[in-house]
Amino acid sequence: MSQTEINHGDGHAQDIGNAPSAGNAIEVRDLRRRFGRQQVLDGVTLDFPAGQITTIVGPSGSGKTVLLKHINLLLRPDSGTIVFDNVEVTKLGATGLDAVREKFGMLFQAGALFDSMSIFDNIAFPLVEKTRLTRAEIAERVHETLKAVGLQGMEAKFPSEMSGGMQKRAALARALVRRPKILMLDEPTTGLDPSRTGAIHELIRRTQENFQLTAVMVSHDVPAVFEVSDRVAFLHNGRTHLNGTVAQVMAADDDVFKRFLAGKASGEENETALAG
Amino acid sequence: MAIVEMTGRLGALVIDGVVRLGAFVLFLLTTALYVFIPPFKPRLWIRQIRIIGADSLFLIILIGGFTGMVLGLQGYNTLRRFGSDGALGTVVALVLVRELGPVLAALMIAARAGSAMAAELGAMQSTEQIDALTVMAINPIQYLVSPRLLAGVISFPLLTAVFDVVGIFGGYMVGVGLMGAPSGAYFNGIAANMDGHDIMTGVYKSLVFGVIVIWICCYKGYHADRMATGVSRATTEAVVLSSALILAFDYFLTSILL
Numbered sequence: 001m002s003q004t005e006i007n008h009g010d011g012h013a014q015d016i017g018n019a020p021s022a023g024n025a026i027e028v029r030d031l032r033r034r035f036g037r038q039q040v041l042d043g044v045t046l047d048f049p050a051g052q053i054t055t056i057v058g059p060s061g062s063g064k065t066v067l068l069k070h071i072n073l074l075l076r077p078d079s080g081t082i083v084f085d086n087v088e089v090t091k092l093g094a095t096g097l098d099a100v101r102e103k104f105g106m107l108f109q110a111g112a113l114f115d116s117m118s119i120f121d122n123i124a125f126p127l128v129e130k131t132r133l134t135r136a137e138i139a140e141r142v143h144e145t146l147k148a149v150g151l152q153g154m155e156a157k158f159p160s161e162m163s164g165g166m167q168k169r170a171a172l173a174r175a176l177v178r179r180p181k182i183l184m185l186d187e188p189t190t191g192l193d194p195s196r197t198g199a200i201h202e203l204i205r206r207t208q209e210n211f212q213l214t215a216v217m218v219s220h221d222v223p224a225v226f227e228v229s230d231r232v233a234f235l236h237n238g239r240t241h242l243n244g245t246v247a248q249v250m251a252a253d254d255d256v257f258k259r260f261l262a263g264k265a266s267g268e269e270n271e272t273a274l275a276g
Numbered sequence: 277m278a279i280v281e282m283t284g285r286l287g288a289l290v291i292d293g294v295v296r297l298g299a300f301v302l303f304l305l306t307t308a309l310y311v312f313i314p315p316f317k318p319r320l321w322i323r324q325i326r327i328i329g330a331d332s333l334f335l336i337i338l339i340g341g342f343t344g345m346v347l348g349l350q351g352y353n354t355l356r357r358f359g360s361d362g363a364l365g366t367v368v369a370l371v372l373v374r375e376l377g378p379v380l381a382a383l384m385i386a387a388r389a390g391s392a393m394a395a396e397l398g399a400m401q402s403t404e405q406i407d408a409l410t411v412m413a414i415n416p417i418q419y420l421v422s423p424r425l426l427a428g429v430i431s432f433p434l435l436t437a438v439f440d441v442v443g444i445f446g447g448y449m450v451g452v453g454l455m456g457a458p459s460g461a462y463f464n465g466i467a468a469n470m471d472g473h474d475i476m477t478g479v480y481k482s483l484v485f486g487v488i489v490i491w492i493c494c495y496k497g498y499h500a501d502r503m504a505t506g507v508s509r510a511t512t513e514a515v516v517l518s519s520a521l522i523l524a525f526d527y528f529l530t531s532i533l534l
Contacts, residue, residue, distance in 0.1 A: 072411055098413035112408035115399075126412050 024083075025050040025182055025214035031070060031080035033063075040066045041077065042238035048182075053208055053215040055225050058235035059260055064218045065186060067235065071216060072106050072184050073097050084182075102130065104182035105175030109190050111167040113159040113174070119146070120155035123174045130178070145173045148210065149203060165196040169203065176211060183208070185217040189225075197221060201228040222261060226250065234260065303417075303498070304491045307425050310418040320423040328389045328424070328490075329431030333438065339384050340439035343376055344368060344446025351447065352455040361451075365462035366469040368447035369440075373470065373478045377440040379526050382485035385435060386518045390493035393424060394514035397497025398507035406498070421494045425487070432486030433479050440478065477533045484529060485522050492518040 026048040033041040040063045048054045048071075056064045069075040071082060073089060082089050089100050113122050120142055127138045146152050149169040159167055168188060175183060188204065189197040201221075205228040208215050219225040226232060232249040234242035234257050242249050242257050249257070347368045355361045397420060400406050409416040444466070451457040493514040500510035 074407055074410060101411060101413040104411075106408070106411040108404040108408060110403050112404040114405055114408075115403075129414055130412065 023050050024048060025085065026071060026216065027081075027083040028067075028071065029081045029083075031067070031082065032078050033066060033070065033075065034078055040238055041070070041080075043080070044235070044238065044240050046233050046240050046243060048214060048216055049231065050214050051212060052230035053204070053217060053228060054231040054233060055217045055219050055229040056233045056235060057219060057222050057225070057260075058241075060220075062235040063238045064235050068184060068186055068216065068218045072104065073101060102178070103180060104184055105178065105180035107168070107171050107175045107183070107185040107188055109187040111159070111171035113167060113171055115159055117158075118155065119151070119157050119159070119162070119170050122159070122170060123177050126174065126178050141177060142173075145177045146170075148176070148207065149173045164191050165200065168192070168200055172203065172207065176207065179211065181214060183211075183213045183215045185215065185219075187218055187220060189219065189221050194224075197224060201225065204228055223250075236260075300495060303421075303495050304487075306417050307421045307491070307494070310415065310422040311426050313418065317419070317423060320419070321426055324423045324427030325431055327392075328385065328427045329435060332385050332388050332431070332435055335384055335388055336381055336435045336439050337442050339380060340377070340442035341446040343380060343439075344372065344443030344448075345450045347371060347376075347443065348447035348449065348451030348457075349455065352451045352457050355457075361457045362461035363465055364447070364451045364457045365444075366465040368451065369444050369466040369470055370474060372440045372443040372447075373474050375526075375530070377443060378436050378478050378481035378485055379522060381436040381439040381482065382432065382489060382522045383519055385432065385486075386489045386493070386515055386522065390489045390518055391511050391515050393490070394493040394497035394500075394511045395507055397421075397494060398500030398510040401498060401500050402502045402506055416498075421490075421498065424494055425490045428486040428490035429483060432489075433482040436478060436482035477529075480533060481526065481529050484525055488521050488525060489518045492521065 024047040028044055028046045028048075031041050031044040032039070042063075044063070044067055046056075046067075056067060058064045066075065070077055077090060080090070084100050084103065087096075087100060089097065092100065113119075114125065117125065120139075123142045123145060124138050127133055127141060131138075133141070142155070143152065146154065149172050151166065151169050151173060154162070154166070154170070159170065162170065172188075185204065189200050192200060201224065204215065204217070207213065217225070217229070226246045229246050231244065232242070232246050233240055234249065236256055242252055242254060244252070348364065351364050351367045351371075352361055355364055355367065397406075400420070406416045406420070409419055448462055452459050452462050496510040496514035496517070497507075500506040
């Protein structure tokens with residue numbers, strides 16, 4: 001899909017803007033996934049242009065976290081395709097998936113730092129396990145990455161000794177330490193106060209620019225997150241309802257999105273819609 | 277209609293049970309397979325041997341000592357009624373080596389190291405640390421579970437041996453030292469009446485119990501629900517199920533190895 005569009009829920013889309021000129025880092029096509037009787041993803045089609053921050057938003061239960069778990073290859077879809085750098089990953093075996101995984105870094109909602117390790121060891125972990133860098137090279141890379149996220153001097157601390165915001169920064173450093181091409185972020189500001197939320201958003205934008213990353217972010221922080229996003233995809237009832245640049249999506253005359261922004265769309269509404 | 281519905285539900289239950297059992301067995305087979313697949317991480321093996329083995333040593337010595345002391349006390353009083361108090365060493369040693377050593381050591385390790393293992397893996401699951409390993413292209417079974425299985429297979433027989441030896445000396449201390457059983461007959465009886473088969477019975481049992489405890493505790497922790505009660509439920513289920521299976525397998529192994 002090369003254009004911004006509105007999906008009216010019947011599978012047809014209406015164009016509302018022009019697509020970016022750069023190529024797509026990730027392409028998702030007609031992704032479907034059912035859990036028990038609930039169709040969580042119901043034909044999601046979405047592009048993630050290279051070198052831009054695309055934020056996936058939507059009400060609780062709309063399928064945004066499940067979508068991210070398919071994009072970061074933790075879940076397999078029932079049908080549909082995901083293409084990373086022209087490689088269709090939905091058909092890959094374990095070895096092929098690992099090769100793709102080495103291209104991206106992931107910031108989990110709770111940070112997912114290893115409790116038993118110091119911050120240095122946490123950040124060095126992917127390098128120790130997956131590269132042949134020397135100890136000195138690893139130490140240099142860790143210090144460099146910690147400096148980039150504003151955590152220099154925190155190497156010896158343990159995750160439990162740090163605040164929520166600092167843990168997020170450390171987790172971001174771990175996601176970046178292998179210099180990935182793609183960064184995925186799952187609700188990076190959950191549990192943070194507004195000032196820390198702003199600081200993390202600013203850090204994400206700065207990091208994306210410094211490392212020239214393609215970023216895929218799931219967030220509930222609307223509309224604050226739009227300030228750091230290039231593009232927005234609004235998920236509703238397991239489908240891409242709106243997709244475009246921030247300005248295009250904000251200008252879209254769409255009742256469902258307006259209700260969501262006003263805080264009126266909820267998971268219950270989705271469940272009712274699904275049941276119906 | 278009701279019969280059709282009931283049959284359908286029963287069928288769904290059976291299918292669900294078979295799927296769960298299959299996943300349970302596959303977990304063990306995958307874990308065992310990854311023990312032999314590189315990259316090998318001796319650092320992780322040693323760490324787990326320390327956690328499962330060395331850190332359980334004090335508890336094993338304590339419980340082994342008291343178990344031997346009770347056996348010495350009860351054994352002496354029982355055997356004396358038949359004028360056989362000279363057989364005290366043989367009775368204490370055989371009961372410990374063939375039966376109580378492997379079973380009690382395994383129950384103690386399940387309670388101490390197994391519960392900690394289930395809780396640790398459960399916490400890692402609920403805080404997405406296991407997902408983080410997967411996303412980093414690190415196989416979580418190979419990184420987290422296989423080293424524990426290997427450490428369990430090494431540690432359980434060694435801890436059981438310690439339990440047995442300490443228990444035999446505990447029995448000696450009470451039976452001979454306090455109650456007055458003949459000193460020479462205690463160890464001579466063990467040397468004369470215990471053979472390699474008795475010792476190997478204990479070794480086989482401890483190996484099987486080691487696999488059971490690590491398998492159950494890791495499986496329960498690894499598949500803990502991602503909710504507040506998930507870790508506590510996984511830990512409880514891990515200890516209860518592994519304890520029950522230790523006793524059940526003890527019966528079957530005893531009947532085979534007798």
